[in-house]
Amino acid sequence: EVQLVEAGGGLVQPGESLRLSCAASGFNVSRNYMSWVRQAPGKGLECVSVIYSGGKTYDADAVKGRFIISRHNSKNMLYLQMNSLKPEDTALYYCATRDISGYPDHWGQGTLVTVSS
Amino acid sequence: SYELTQPPSVSVSPGQTARITCSGDALPMQYTYWYQQKPGQAPVMVIYKDTERPSGIPERFSGSTSGTTVTLTISGVRAEDESDYYCQSTDTSGTWVFGGGTKVTVL
Numbered sequence: 339e340v341q342l343v344e345a346g347g348g349l350v351q352p353g354e355s356l357r358l359s360c361a362a363s364g365f366n367v368s369r370n371y372m373s374w375v376r377q378a379p380g381k382g383l384e385c386v387s388v389i390y391s392g393g394k395t396y397d398a399d400a401v402k403g404r405f406i407i408s409r410h411n412s413k414n415m416l417y418l419q420m421n422s423l424k425p426e427d428t429a430l431y432y433c434a435t436r437d438i439s440g441y442p443d444h445w446g447q448g449t450l451v452t453v454s455s
Numbered sequence: 456s457y458e459l460t461q462p463p464s465v466s467v468s469p470g471q472t473a474r475i476t477c478s479g480d481a482l483p484m485q486y487t488y489w490y491q492q493k494p495g496q497a498p499v500m501v502i503y504k505d506t507e508r509p510s511g512i513p514e515r516f517s518g519s520t521s522g523t524t525v526t527l528t529i530s531g532v533r534a535e536d537e538s539d540y541y542c543q544s545t546d547t548s549g550t551w552v553f554g555g556g557t558k559v560t561v562l
Contacts (some may be wrong), residue, residue, distance in 0.1 A: 345460045352460070373551060375498075375551075375553075381541075382541065382553060382554075382556040383490070383492075383498065383541050383543075383553040383556070383557050384553060385543070385550070385551035385552065385553060388492065388549075388550065388551050390549070394549065396548060396549045396550040396551070398456075398550060399456045405501070432497060432498075440486060440488070440504045440507075441500070441503040441507065441509055442500070442510075443488075443500050443503075445497040445498060446497070447497060448497065
């Protein structure tokens with residue numbers, strides 16, 4: 339059974355850093371597309387970063403230069419290093435995976451990040 | 456930056472057909488995925504690769520494409536289909552992009 343469990347969210351002040359982690363089981367993070375998708379309160383979905391099976395990464399313009407997505411293949415973990423956090427980064431952050439064929443995909447339950455002074 | 460455009464809301468009576476559009480310049484070159492999201496829950500994929508339906512998704516959900524517009528159709532809408540729906544595709548650089556979402560209300 340595929341499971342994704344996010345951790346690392348919390349309350350931080352503007353300008354601070356936070357590292358999110360996603361523990362994966364039931365598949366290999368190195369063989370799937372892995373992404374972090376966020377949802378601000380009452381707003382829509384936004385993919386902030388994605389890492390393809392070959393290792394190439396892509397980031398949304400809103401986080402480019404501040405967030406870094408990475409994975410640890412032997413630990414089967416996905417990470418999101420978030421630097422220079424802004425109030426507009428406040429959101430529920432989901433870890434999601436999609437098979438390279440396009441289906442199936444799986445989502446975690448999310449971890450809440452709040453950026454406020 | 457690349458954008459996918461969806462109508463903010465669609466209202467439909469039970470048993471009728473709901474159509475949700477998603478427009479984007481790169482859609483003819485990239486696959487589109489559709490997600491259903493209910494309050495407090497993670498999104499669930501209802502269509503993948505433009506027209507394919509995942510296992511367990513009712514047959515009343517279907518996807519179609521025409522040029523730079525893709526459409527999610529819900530035939531014979533039921534009360535349980537009331538949700539937010541998002542299209543998702545990829546821009547030319549490889550970044551995943553979501554549409555703004557469409558709230559489907561069953562009257």
